[in-house]
Amino acid sequence: MKSGLYQQIEKPTLLVDEEKARKNLKRMAEKAAAQHIRFRPHFKTHQSAQIGEWFREAGVTAITVSSLSMASYFADHGWGDILVAFPVNLREMRTIRELSAKVRLGLLVESTASVMALGEALALPVDIWIKIDTGLHRAGLDVNDADAVRLVIAEVRRHANLNLRGLLTHTGQTYHAQSTAEIREWYARSWQALANLRGEIAFAANQPMEISVGDTPGCWLSDDLGQVDEIRPGNFIFFDSMMLDLGVCAWDEIVVAVACPLVALHAQRNEAVIYGGAIHLSKEAPQLDGQAIYGYAVFFTENGWQFAGRENRLISLSQEHGVLRLNTADFRRLKVGDLLGILPVHSCLAVDALENYLTLDGEEISTLLSC
Secondary structure, eight states, X not given: OOTTTGGGOOSOEEEEOHHHHHHHHHHHHXXXXXXXXXXOOBTTTTXXXXXXXXXXXXXXXXXXXXXXXXXXXXXXXTOOEEEEEXXXXXXXXXXXXXXXTTSEEEEEEOSHHHHHHHHHHOSSOEEEEEEEESSOOSXXXXXXXXXXXXXXXXXXXXXXXXXXXXXXXXXXXXXXXXXXXXXXXXXXXXXXXXXXXXXXXHHHHOSOOEEEEEOHHHHHHOSOOOSOSEEOOOGGGTOOHHHHHHXXXXXXXXXXXXXXXXXXXXXTTTEEEEEOOHHHHOSOOOEEXXXXXXXXXXXXXXXXXXXXXXXXXXXXEOSSEEEEEOOHHHXXXXXXXXXXXXXXXXXXXXXXXXXXXXXXXXXXXXXXXXX
């Protein structure tokens, strides 16, 4: 760890422990490889070409992104097989055309209208994945509506420039599970439902159909990833306090913390005010003991940081202010001007808010957002 790293921090700063991040990456990559499943990690979590190189070094060749602008950024940094795991936005057809000339581009559809528009507008081939809803109820065709899926398949097959790849789902309902057993159960139900659907629409497809699934809780915890062709987890590279509370990871597997200056102390309430608010951490807040929690405090050490328990929690966020409530012993350790770390609720949103990282070795890492 770089000597004097913490002394140089003046404002909310996103720190990343590269060594631990690479361990998380190695574990997920090895699990997929052992089961002969394509590992197509979601890069929306880190959004960084520099961190993307850690994945390339781990053998990753295909990636997932959440927007066409993100796809363009990673295409410019040498990635050649990119899936945009968001329903296709027909207003960005110019960008789609540009990307189709540079990379193997995967697009997500759930309507015949989208398929028709793509088929008529594009000259070069793109891969088409049909978005299926297996229980999250956010986007996608219902997994039990084989007729609707057949209609989309029929439209795809009308266009020679559209390559039908398969069925895709995001098992995001695992983020609302009440136990790790429930996470595993929902993940298994999701891929099994897709496998059943694949059987139902096999005649209409008249070709092999792949299955693509993605969620960090299910992919991380499930020993058997199932009869799938690829997995697309993203959050696992960093984890966060939400994953900690779900029982998906241990505190020392969370590899990002937001370093925040302490600006005020209120002893009568055991509360500390930090320079670190909603614009740095987002306002996503799960409930714990009937209270909204915006993250947990950690104390910096010579080798990173130490979690001191869920009692030390971020209970309020304004634009720039954060209010921490701490146990008495930890509160008494503090003084104005100290630096405290926050394990964010959602690491993907913290990255999006802060745009850049600092490694524990003092290396600055940029993202798409800082370009």
